[in-house]
Amino acid sequence: MALAAITLLFVLSVTAMPLLAPVFAWAFPAIVPPVYAGDSFATLFLYHAALVVTSSIASIVLGLGGAIFATRRAGAEFRPLLEALATIGQTFPPVAVLAIAVPALGYGDLPTFVALALYGILPILKNSMAGIAGVSPTVLEAADAMGLRPMQRLWRVELPLAAPLILAGVRVSVIVNIGTATIGSTVGAVTLGTPIIGGLIGDKLPYVIQGAIVVGLFAIVADMGFERLDRRLRRLAARQ
Amino acid sequence: MIEFDRVAKNYDGRPIVADLSFTVAQGEFCALVGSSGSGKSTTLRMINRLIERDGGTIRLDGQDIATLPLEQLRRRIGYVIQSAGLFPHWTIRNNIATVPRLLGWPEDRVSKRVDELLALVRLDPATGAKYPHQLSGGQQQRVGVARALAADPSVLLMDEPFGALDPITRDALRVELRAIHQATGKTILMVTHDIDEAVQLADKIAILADGKLVQFGTPAEILGHPANDFVRDFIGGTGIGLKLLSLQRVGDHLRPGLTATGASIAASAPLTEALSEMILRHTDRLPVCDDKGGIAGAVALADLVT
Numbered sequence A: 001m002a003l004a005a006i007t008l009l010f011v012l013s014v015t016a017m018p019l020l021a022p023v024f025a026w027a028f029p030a031i032v033p034p035v036y037a038g039d040s041f042a043t044l045f046l047y048h049a050a051l052v053v054t055s056s057i058a059s060i061v062l063g064l065g066g067a068i069f070a071t072r073r074a075g076a077e078f079r080p081l082l083e084a085l086a087t088i089g090q091t092f093p094p095v096a097v098l099a100i101a102v103p104a105l106g107y108g109d110l111p112t113f114v115a116l117a118l119y120g121i122l123p124i125l126k127n128s129m130a131g132i133a134g135v136s137p138t139v140l141e142a143a144d145a146m147g148l149r150p151m152q153r154l155w156r157v158e159l160p161l162a163a164p165l166i167l168a169g170v171r172v173s174v175i176v177n178i179g180t181a182t183i184g185s186t187v188g189a190v191t192l193g194t195p196i197i198g199g200l201i202g203d204k205l206p207y208v209i210q211g212a213i214v215v216g217l218f219a220i221v222a223d224m225g226f227e228r229l230d231r232r233l234r235r236l237a238a239r240q
Numbered sequence B: 001m002i003e004f005d006r007v008a009k010n011y012d013g014r015p016i017v018a019d020l021s022f023t024v025a026q027g028e029f030c031a032l033v034g035s036s037g038s039g040k041s042t043t044l045r046m047i048n049r050l051i052e053r054d055g056g057t058i059r060l061d062g063q064d065i066a067t068l069p070l071e072q073l074r075r076r077i078g079y080v081i082q083s084a085g086l087f088p089h090w091t092i093r094n095n096i097a098t099v100p101r102l103l104g105w106p107e108d109r110v111s112k113r114v115d116e117l118l119a120l121v122r123l124d125p126a127t128g129a130k131y132p133h134q135l136s137g138g139q140q141q142r143v144g145v146a147r148a149l150a151a152d153p154s155v156l157l158m159d160e161p162f163g164a165l166d167p168i169t170r171d172a173l174r175v176e177l178r179a180i181h182q183a184t185g186k187t188i189l190m191v192t193h194d195i196d197e198a199v200q201l202a203d204k205i206a207i208l209a210d211g212k213l214v215q216f217g218t219p220a221e222i223l224g225h226p227a228n229d230f231v232r233d234f235i236g237g238t239g240i241g242l243k244l245l246s247l248q249r250v251g252d253h254l255r256p257g258l259t260a261t262g263a264s265i266a267a268s269a270p271l272t273e274a275l276s277e278m279i280l281r282h283t284d285r286l287p288v289c290d291d292k293g294g295i296a297g298a299v300a301l302a303d304l305v306t
């Protein structure tokens, strides 16, 4: 119910922002036009979402892949290193990651994508390692003793049982990336941050507000979607 | 049949199991006993190669286990552990069906087999749709046994299967395990701390101390002729006499002509039960009934000690 209401609000914010023009014109008479008039919010949202989705997929592949590697016998010695890396990495602000990516990769979508993907790995890596390592040793012993091959054990036992924690990591990663992607506009990526950054530079507060409303609702809708997915998984996990 | 031939295992240069040789014959129930840390679990887990041995040979039905592909070997061996180790995210039916599905059985055969096994371990068919956390410890362990037996393995390995259960549940499951052993004729090797459990269930008992086999024989042989002081202490010192008595049935000492008064005792009851009754009733003889309930004679106190 709440999800449906917020989703509706979000869709309206993306498609019908110009309808609020009288409101912004009344509140900020000096700003013309009252609603951001560059790319439409729908276009900005699509660029923004594409950046978040692609970078999150990269984060999931790398983060989950790293966690699977670190929890195999062959990768066990790398686990403490990866754990430390994930913990320390998260203390860097995402802006710093972006600042490092630009000199290496130039301006535009690419450094933003790389920064988002790299920063997004950390919570997924950390949570997935915790989730997979937390599967009960007796359950693993039973799986081995029953003759499950290592890959069968991973897919049928370890990943399903670690799924709630893995999902929690993906959730943090995606939500942080939705916010961080706005900063990509400082280095030339087109995102929902474009009106925000433009508004800040040009001293046009309504554009900042408009961009922030859409990004904020986007993050809330995504988070509520994860919440729902998580509840479904927890119902299964209660069975542990 | 399980054969150990001079099997050895070391950890960090320390021998944990040394020069271990014994054979569990086809259809035999063997209990592996010994104090904590004596190497019982290690011994058991070398059979399905959860632990790789450092020396010697283990043969399963005459085949060297080292020559079999690992997964194939394990799917031929039922394995039951103390806390059942059921897959928490699968229903009971799916848990039991694990190995048959790995072996690629058609679904209708899997389903029929699961029905059979639920009946064998005396679980209600409706239990099949539940998840492990909805079951009591005793029920989970029944599922553990059913899952181990699912693909009709030739041997069943059990590591303290009843160790985590309360005494009443444990007793009930022991009785059923014996029934299952009789019904299926499986070769069973069971690790236990509990010498009474071993005496009650097993055809043969292997006693381990510091990774070495100190005695191997039938319960009567071990109780009657403990190999050394360690074994004597381990099997219960002054209580050995009563354990020996528990191995015999009232029927073994029946005197058909003798009469006695009071409630009768079944010929199939262990002699310890007869002794206990005599003490309670301040009498030196009890009437004995056969399995149809007719009086077959009596048992006398003097006969218990001969």
Ligand SMILES: Nc1ncnc2c1ncn2[C@@H]1O[C@H](COP(=O)(O)OP(=O)(O)OP(=O)(O)O)[C@@H](O)[C@H]1O
Pocket: B011, B012, B016, B034, B035, B036, B037, B038, B039, B040, B041, B042, B043, B193
């Ligand atoms: N991975 C290992 N590394 C080093 N030592 C080990 C390892 N596994 C077992 N041991 C040692 O081997 C010995 C035998 O262990 P095992 O588990 O076989 O004993 P057990 O007879 O089953 O004991 P319990 O009755 O307590 O279960 C113990 O002293 C234990 O500390």
Ligand SMILES: [Mg+2]
Pocket: B040, B041, B042, B159
């Ligand atoms: Mg043990």
